[in-house]
Amino acid sequence: MMIVCEPRGAGKTTLLAKYAKDNDFYLVVAGRVEEGRIRHLLKENAPKMLTFEEFLHRRYHSPGIKGFVIDNVDLLLQEMSPSIQIFGISLSKES
Numbered sequence: 001m002m003i004v005c006e007p008r009g010a011g012k013t014t015l016l017a018k019y020a021k022d023n024d025f026y027l028v029v030a031g032r033v034e035e036g037r038i039r040h041l042l043k044e045n046a047p048k049m050l051t052f053e054e055f056l057h058r059r060y061h062s063p064g065i066k067g068f069v070i071d072n073v074d075l076l077l078q079e080m081s082p083s084i085q086i087f088g089i090s091l092s093k094e095s
Contacts, residue, residue, distance in 0.1 A: 001094055002069070013038065013071050020047035020069040028055045028070040052076050 020027040
């Protein structure tokens with residue numbers, strides 16, 4: 001699993017988008033505005049994308065999907081618990 005943890009504006013989304021495109025994965029993004037921003041920025045190099053809402057409600061055809069890369073996973077988790085703030089998470093790093 002690729003984990004990118006950098007400050008805001010450091011190119012995390014671009015890096016994840018290129019990784020998704022290179023591996024034929026779907027990039028999961030916050031919403032349509034973010035999807036449009038990425039498409040505008042990367043043009044023909046933009047990966048296939050889903051919004052958080054599509055991802056959470058499984059609005060995709062599973063047999064055609066090799067994998068997901070999730071941008072801003074902290075926002076996705078917060079969307080899953082909109083009325084209560086999430087203050088911590090843990091991740092397992094592959095060895």
